[in-house]
Amino acid sequence: MKLFFDENLGTALPESVxxxxxxxxxxxxxxxxxxxxxxxxxxxxxxxxxxxxxxSYMAISADTAILDSESERQTLIEAGLGVVFLTSGTEYxxxxxxxxLRRREWLKTLYDSEPRPFAWxxxxxxxxxxxxxx
Numbered sequence: 001m002k003l004f005f006d007e008n009l010g011t012a013l014p015e016s017v018x019x020x021x022x023x024x025x026x027x028x029x030x031x032x033x034x035x036x037x038x039x040x041x042x043x044x045x046x047x048x049x050x051x052x053x054x055x056s057y058m059a060i061s062a063d064t065a066i067l068d069s070e071s072e073r074q075t076l077i078e079a080g081l082g083v084v085f086l087t088s089g090t091e092y093x094x095x096x097x098x099x100x101l102r103r104r105e106w107l108k109t110l111y112d113s114e115p116r117p118f119a120w121x122x123x124x125x126x127x128x129x130x131x132x133x134x
Contacts, residue, residue, distance in 0.1 A: 001111040006045075006051040006061035009090055044077045053079035058111045062090045067119060068129055072075045077134055085131075089124035099124045 052059045064085045068071040122128035
């Protein structure tokens, strides 16, 4: 399973998720900071979404505004990207890390079996539901 974490989840989370490899969870993580542009700024949403899709990542993001933006939602669809949007509870990397560990099998099933593009919305403690716009 290859996961791409949007920068809106903070800087501590990707490093924490790297620890999943030590825990024998099959997870390859891409850190958004690897996509810094020449001016030292992060790339825009359209760029990272295309990058993630082209490299077979499933994205994890807290930026549900992507679904409300016509151009961003269309890019997600055209690129064939799968995204899980965390709708609350993302303030602490440890909470998101615990969620990933609890939901690892579900995430792996999405990664392996869910036709792309897709967008799922969930809180860290709630039920997931697929967004019908994607």
